Amino acid sequence: MTASETKPAKPLAGWRVLVPRGGPWGDGVAASLRSQGAVPVVAPLINFAPTTDQEALDAAFARLQAGEYDWLTITSATTVDVLFAHRVHIPRGTKVAAVGETTAAALQAVGYEVDLVPEQDNSAQGMAQQLIALEPQARRILTLRSEIAKPVLSESLLAAGHHVDSVVAYRTVGVPVTERIMRDVESGRINAILITSGSVAQQVREQFPSIPDTTLLAAIGPRTASDARKAGLPISVVADKQTVDALIDAVSHFTLPHAADEFAP
Numbered sequence: 001m002t003a004s005e006t007k008p009a010k011p012l013a014g015w016r017v018l019v020p021r022g023g024p025w026g027d028g029v030a031a032s033l034r035s036q037g038a039v040p041v042v043a044p045l046i047n048f049a050p051t052t053d054q055e056a057l058d059a060a061f062a063r064l065q066a067g068e069y070d071w072l073t074i075t076s077a078t079t080v081d082v083l084f085a086h087r088v089h090i091p092r093g094t095k096v097a098a099v100g101e102t103t104a105a106a107l108q109a110v111g112y113e114v115d116l117v118p119e120q121d122n123s124a125q126g127m128a129q130q131l132i133a134l135e136p137q138a139r140r141i142l143t144l145r146s147e148i149a150k151p152v153l154s155e156s157l158l159a160a161g162h163h164v165d166s167v168v169a170y171r172t173v174g175v176p177v178t179e180r181i182m183r184d185v186e187s188g189r190i191n192a193i194l195i196t197s198g199s200v201a202q203q204v205r206e207q208f209p210s211i212p213d214t215t216l217l218a219a220i221g222p223r224t225a226s227d228a229r230k231a232g233l234p235i236s237v238v239a240d241k242q243t244v245d246a247l248i249d250a251v252s253h254f255t256l257p258h259a260a261d262e263f264a265p
Contacts, residue, residue, distance in 0.1 A: 016038070090112060100243070116130065174203050187212075
């Protein structure tokens with residue numbers, strides 16, 4: 001598997017690319033892939049479920065809307081969906097930090113303002129470092145997270161002397177793929193799999209135990225790549241930015257591993 005030297009107008013022509021999430025996000029990624037000539041295969045590997053402690057989340061939202069927090073940290077676009085679904089109003093006095101450009105765009109798309117996006121390290125640790133540098137005095141911070149997220153952000157902020165409420169906003173659950181998708185992955189008919197989070201990486205590892213060496217595994221950023229490798233996945237390429245466009249662009253620099261007509265449709 002090698003990177004191509006020049007990119008044609010449709011650099012992913014002939015590629016079949018697995019998109020690991022459905023819904024509006026999956027539709028958007030599929031459209032971007034089609035514009036590059038690829039055939040997207042939308043096969044949700046994860047989905048999101050309500051928190052098991054809705055009372056704690058409701059209480060946190062009430063404090064947030066009452067203006068009790070100086071900062072709100074958002075580490076995924078899914079958390080934005082939760083905020084919007086609950087019609088949460090973020091007061092002017094509360095600043096919002098988004099972990100990366102994709103999350104910031106999701107916030108802005110539904111009308112929330114974004115005050116901070118880490119300049120270099122689009123991770124919980126990168127967000128913590130920048131917040132700590134910006135706020136030498138103790139602040140009241142609400143961190144919303146997935147049930148399976150590591151408490152890196154909260155622990156770093158607490159260690160720096162801030163007052164932190166860490167609240168679970170949603171749960172991430174695995175979604176079994178169809179037998180057809182499993183066969184297509186194991187036979188090599190899927191040319192690339194997009195790895196967009198540690199939880200996606202875990203599902204790829206569990207659901208596809210026999211991925212051909214020719215299949216390109218593309219991670220959306222260094223942190224996701226690290227999580228994927230820890231799960232046992234041989235990542236082929238890492239996007240230089242934590243955005244879907246950067247991820248697709250990274251894939252488009254590679255040549256198609258198989259002839260387009262090697263497999264029957």
